[in-house]
Amino acid sequence: MRELLAARRRWPTVFRLPACAPDLNPADGVWADLKHDLGNLAACTVDVLADLTRTRLKKMQYWPDLLDGFIDETGLTWTPP
Numbered sequence: 001m002r003e004l005l006a007a008r009r010r011w012p013t014v015f016r017l018p019a020c021a022p023d024l025n026p027a028d029g030v031w032a033d034l035k036h037d038l039g040n041l042a043a044c045t046v047d048v049l050a051d052l053t054r055t056r057l058k059k060m061q062y063w064p065d066l067l068d069g070f071i072d073e074t075g076l077t078w079t080p081p
Contacts, residue, residue, distance in 0.1 A: 029070035030060065
């Protein structure tokens, strides 16, 4: 792997992150928002809860500003430093 990275110095850019860094994980923001949204619902079965979860996640796909906000919340950038 080191030889491959040395041969392609410009690709990929590797960022070393701490082993456990939940504040750097944008998925945590997604799940927090989802739990907040589903918190007041009383699903009768696990299948109903799974369907509601899929529906809410699908709706998030159409709100790019919301998803960008989850990434901005981490402080990470799309461009290498």
